[in-house]
Structure formats: structure tokens, C-alpha cells
Amino acid sequence: MRSGARLCLLALSCFLLLAASSDTEQPLHGYSAASSRAQREWETKFRAIPEPQNQRDYMQRLSARPHHVGSPYDKDNAEWMLAKFKEWGLEANIETFDVLFPTPKVRLVELLEPTKFTAKLQEPALPVDPTSNQQAEQLPTYNAYSADGDVTAPLVYVNYGTPDDYEQLARIGVSVKGAIAIARYGNSWRGIKPKVAAEHGAVGCLIYSDPADDGYTQGDVFPTGAWRPRDGVQRGSVMDMPLYPGDPLTPGVGATKDAKRLDLKDVKTITKIPVLPISYADAQPLLAALKGEVVPDAWRGSLPQTYHVGPGPAKVHLKVQSNWDIKPLYDVIVKIPGSTNPDEWVVRGNHHDAWVNGAEDPISGTVALMEEARGFATLLKQGWKPKRTIIYCVWDGEEPALLGSTEWGEAHADELRRHAVAYINSDGNGRGYLSMGGSHSLEKFINGVARDIQDPEKKIPVWKRDQLKAIADAKTPEERKEARDRADLRINALGSGSDWTVFLDHLGIASLDLAYGDEDGGGIYHSIYDDFYWYTHFSDTDFSYGRALSQTAGTAVMRLADADLLPYDFTGLADTIHSYLDELQKLLKTKQDDAIERNKELEEGVFTAIADPKRTSVPPPAEEVPPHLNFAPLQNASDALTHSAERYQKALEKVSSDGQLRVGPAELQALNQKLMQSERKLTSPEGLPRRPWFEHLMYAPGAYTGYGVKTIPGVREAIEQKKWKEADEQIARAASALQDEAALIDSAAQDLENGK
Ligand SMILES: [Zn+2]
Secondary structure: HHHHHHHHHHOOOHHHHHHHHHHOOOOOOOOOOHHHHHHHHHHHHHHHHHHHHHHHHHHHHOOOOOOOOHHHHHHHHHHHHHHHHHHOOOOEEEEEEEEEEEEEEEEEEEEOOOOOOOOOOOOOOOOOOHHHHHOOOOOOOOOOOOOOEEEEEEEEEEOOOHHHHHHHHHHHHOOOOOOOOEOOOOOOOHHHHHHHHHOOOOOOOOOOHHHHHHHHOOOOOOOOOOOOOOOOOOOOOOOOOOOOOOOOOOOOOOOOOOOEEEEEEEHOOOOOOOEEEOOHHHHHHHOOOEOEEEOOOOOOOOOOOOEEEOOOOOOHHHEEEEEEEEEEEEEEEEEOOOOOOOEEEEEEEEOOOOOOHHHHHHHHHHHHHHHHHHHHHHHHHHHOOEEEEEEEEEEHHHHHHHHHHHHHHHHOHHHHHHHHHEEOOOOOOOOOEEEEEEOOHHHHHHHHHHHOOEEEOOOHHHHHHHHHHHHOOOOOOOHHHHHHHOOOOOOOOOOOOOHHHHHHOOOOOOOEEEEEEOOOOOOOOOOOOOHHHHHHHHOOOOHHHHHHHHHHHHHHHHHHHHHHHHHHHHOOHHHHHHHHHHHHHHHHHHHHHHHHHHHHHHHOOOOHHHHHOOOOOOOOOOOOEEEEEEEEOHHHHHHHHHHHHHHHHHHHHHHHOOOOOOOOOOHHHHHEEEEEEEHHHHEEOOOOOOEEEOOOOOEEEEEOOOOEEOHHHHHHHHHHHOOOHHHHHHHHHHHHHHHHHHHHHHHHHHHOOOOO
8 A cells, every 4th residue: 555545544544433433323224212322332242252362262173173074073063162152051052964975085187198197186294284284084185076987088278167268269179079178276166167168078177276376476385375385276066056055965955864865866966077176286297298279378377388278199097986975964053032023033154164174264254153152142141132033053064065054044944934034154254354245135234334343453444444445446437436425335246155055045035245354365275274374374363353253243143133123225225236237238238249240250251361370260150149138127127126215215214213213013023024025025936047946036156157146147147148038038037026026115115104
């Protein structure tokens, strides 16, 4: 940061302190002035409780040994946490499920031609790192839910292995048909790489970490620095989770003892081809043995060699075999019963299983959650009585396939649909800025929480720091203006990749995902080096951001649990839906323009004229120009939502104008019940095309991006996949869900208008 900017920041923060003190007079959203004052007192008491030293101690204990699904220490950790919660006086139990979890039996990668090389597939222990030598308990490097297979084939380099990369490959006349594809990590979720490779005819897939994305180009490597060393390997699941997450054998239902299970051969979420992850040390000889065209500029990694596409002459033998065993899951569930609204549940979770020792992922989040629970236990002893029921969940089996949360969510689906107010997730933590993702009906709410949390480094509200970052990062004057002037910071829509998935995407429960980070880069993700030594040397070393996460998530839980009126806001939602609709229209227009332009260039002979005759160059195929789509139903629905949201907002302002909340207790109860269904209205039991498990019609992980979110996914993916009839049908479905949402909000507004 420039020194001038620092001065401004100082002046600003003084101004903010003044602003903040008068702000506290404003009742919290959904509270009367009196209940808001009482609430703020409890929240202040709460935020003083979480202790960095405790988080450090818990982390040292929980990450002391490898604790993946089915390992002895996984169960041991669950029992230790259970005992802690009970020791603090909380009601807690362990819920178990039985799920399919493959572990490696045979792993082999060897280069047969033109030279011989056998990949190590092993991360070495480091003398300075005391837990890195627990080899007997470590899960070897592998990709869970890879198909078994034994293939020998020429190698082809496919960059990140996204659909676009295969289009580029076709332009240089290369196919992966019958080949083994080698893709680098990054740019898409790892499970997409073998999926797309198989769709293009590859018989096997290797995924490696290129130092350009994850290694020495980024910074000094571990143990000197935080970044991935040459033998470090990213483990991870390659299950087709965009189809459905959770136990592959029990889609849609909890994997209880007597659940009906699919035959392994009928499972659709296991990869079609064998796949293994490798280090850049193991990848280098394979890539160096490739010939053929030199790769396009953007495909170059930073290994010290020229990158070629292949195919061959490198010929690779890949063999993968797993033990396809059923393993137990241990979800630790803590319940604090609500005093006046026990049938309204606020659910909070973070997982506890890891690929290996997992200090950052997930324990840095787990320990923050534990300190929240201890904080609540303390407040309960002091007389705090949350109105609503609070449920704290420490999930098992997140890493392989969101197993623990998905099976629990499916097993309790009916109750959750009736009772859940919101789900608040975290999955690890670090040093830096607060990242907020989630349902836009909670955008205003979580912005309000972030205004009340102090950044441990800068001593300004974390909200303010996020806002100033948004100003600094803005790419256009419009973005900068919005960052300065919009009442709330926009929150990210959620795709997949952590435990909110079943709550938001399957059950339609308004969800949030919270974490601090961005100042703590690192390259130990899913390796044996993600451990206590690494975390306490390179991440949130004093656990001050761990405390901030406890304060943030804990305050959010309390504020939701104690509100008189549930603090959803629909104006932010309506504004966001409008922006998604604009994006969809732009997307179609761009596709039309691009197709017209490409066809014209084909006619003009551009591609053949500019191709270097000494290199292979294939003109792209002619494109069908996308037809116009009828967005009118979505535009009307989006307008209806805006009107209802504004009407609700006005009605709420009117009943709460003088610090009172003039709604009778019975009416309030009924209104909360109604509002709780607002996120549910955005779902449809038929779900998305070809993946009915995903019921939310506004947010979903992309079928070809994995973690990456697709908003209004039915429509967006139909356009991307050129399914024009389906696009029109999906517009109608999304519109009808938004109309239902608008009707519910209207009816809530009417209740407020009549309720005084
Ligand atoms: Zn995680």
C-alpha cells in the first residue's frame, strides 16, 4: 500500500469510529429498540470469549495425526470434541452413517518410451516438520472415486483440461482419443478434468501441480516458505459431484445402516477413466518427453523446458486400483434448544475430517467453531436464552464428497425443510480479509454482522476493510462507485465445494459461507504438509483471525437465533437477480455475435490464410447462430420480485418506525414461519435438467466448472450447451419460482400492513 493511501485510511478510520458509535443506537434488523439493546449486550459479552490460545491448543491436538474418513484418529477426534462439548455443559451426540470411501491399493505411473522413468508418488518427510513422517497413517497421494484401470497409451498435454482447452487442441489437430491426458491443477475443479478428458475419448488422466500456479513461481517453497515443494501432491476427490454429492450408493437418502444401496456398477458419479494426481517433480520427465506442436502461449507452465502438446512419443503406463470399502462417518452434533421458538433452527457447521493432518483444511475452521460453542455455553450459564434452537455440526467426510453433511441433510430432510432458518458454513480459515458468500436474502444481514467485527491487524471493522479493498480492486469506474456508494457489499453466490451444498442446493435453506484469508498464500493444500508446523509458521500464526472467525460466525448465529422477526432482506436479492438476468442476456448476445463473426471469417478464408503452413492448424467448425430467446417471463418475474421486496421493506419500516416492532406475538410467529420458506420457494422438487438432486433454481455448481457457481443455472447452462428449447423451458421455470417468491414476500408485506 502506498503511504498516501495509508494516511487517508487513518483519517477515515477515526471518522468511522464516530459513525459506528451512533450506529449502535439503530436497532438491529428484525429487533425492537429494547430487544436490540439487550442483544448487543449479549453479543459484546460473546465476542470477548473466544481465545486464540485455545484454538491453537485444539489445532495441535486435532491435527496431531492423520485423520481421514475411516482412520482411527478421525473417530478419536470426533469423540474428543464430543467430550469437550459435554464438558462445557452442552447437549451433544455423534450421528453415524456408512458410506462408500475408496482408498488406494495400487498406484503406478511409469514412462515406457522414449526413456524410462517411474513416478515416486510419495511426499517425503521433512526433518523440521514433526508430523510429516507419519507415513504409516497417511493416505497415499491419490484421487478418490477414480475408476480402477490399467492403461498404456501416448501422453497428451491438455493445459487445465477444460472444454475450451479441447477446442484449442482441435485447432492444432490433436485429439486425446485413446491417449492419457495430463492436465495441470487450476482453472476448474479437479473432478472436471477426468470427466472432460473421458468425454473426448482419453483412456486415462494425470493431474499435476505446475509451479506456475502452485509452487516456486508463487513464492518460496516449504519449508523455507509457504508454497508447494517439488514433491508436494494435491490429493482430492474426482467424483462427479455436480451430478450429486454424498455417498455414491445412496443418492437422495441418508446412508443409514439399513438404507437401500445401489450396486457399485450402477453408480454414475465415479470417473469413467483412471486418474492420479502427481507432483511437479514427477510430472517433469513426462512433459519433457512430449514432442509435437509447441503449446499455445497461455498453456505454458514454469517448468524449465519447452512445453509440447504431444501426442507422444511419451508413452505412459497408468495403473489405479482402490479398496472399495464402506467406512463409518462420525458427525458431531450439538443442540442448544430454543426458548420461545424451538421449532426454528439455526444450523452452523465446519468439517473435521482431513486428507492427512489438515491443520488449515479444515481444522483452522473447526477450532473457531469450537470456541463459538464454548462461548455459547458460557453465555447460557450467565442467563442467555436464545429464542431459536441452535445446532452446531462438526462434519465428517467432507473431503471425499461432502459425505457427512450430505447424509445428515438427506436423513433429516423433512425436518430441515420445515424448521431451518439458515445454515452458516466455514471450511478452514487464514489471515486477511473476510470473504462472505451465500444467499442474497442474507446479504444485508451478514453485512451488518461484518460491520461489528474488528479486524485484528488494522483495528477497523472487517466490513470497512473489505469495502476499501473492493475500491482498490475495482476494474471500472462503475465498480468503484458501487463499492463506495452501495449500502452493502455484494456477497458471492455459492457454487459447491463445501458443506453448505446439501442445505442450499438440495433443501433450499438460506446459507452463508465465511472465512478470512488472502494474505496467507500457500501450497500445502491437501498434502502431508498441511499441518500444525506449516499453519503456525505461515498462516494465522497468532490465531487472531481464528478469533475473528469465531466472533463473526458466532455473532451471526446469535443474531439469527434471537431476532424477533427473521432478518431476511429481499431488496438485495431482487437487485442481484436483475443483474443475473442482464448477464444471461449479454451471454446470449455474445454467443450470437461470436458465431456470426466466426462464420464470416470462415467464408473470408481468414483461418487458412493466416495459418503457418509449416505448423498444423485446423480451422474451427462453422457455428450455428443461437436463436433469440424469450426472456420476458424472467423480466416480469424479476420486476415482480423488486416490487414485493420494496413493499415488504416499506411495511417493515412502518411497523418499526419508532423503535417498536408493532406486530403481535402470534402474528410474528406466523410471519416468521412464512419467511422461513422464502429460500425454499426458489427451489423445485424436479431439480435441474439431468441432475434432479440440485433443486435450487438460482444457484448451482456448474456441470463443467465443479466448484464454480452458475447462477440461474438451468438457463445459463442451456445457453452454454446450445440447448435452445431447453433454455426457453428453463426461463419459464425460473420465472415461475421467482413469481412464487414475489407472492410470498407480498403476502408477508400484507401481514405487516394488517398486523398493527
Ligand atoms: Zn475443507
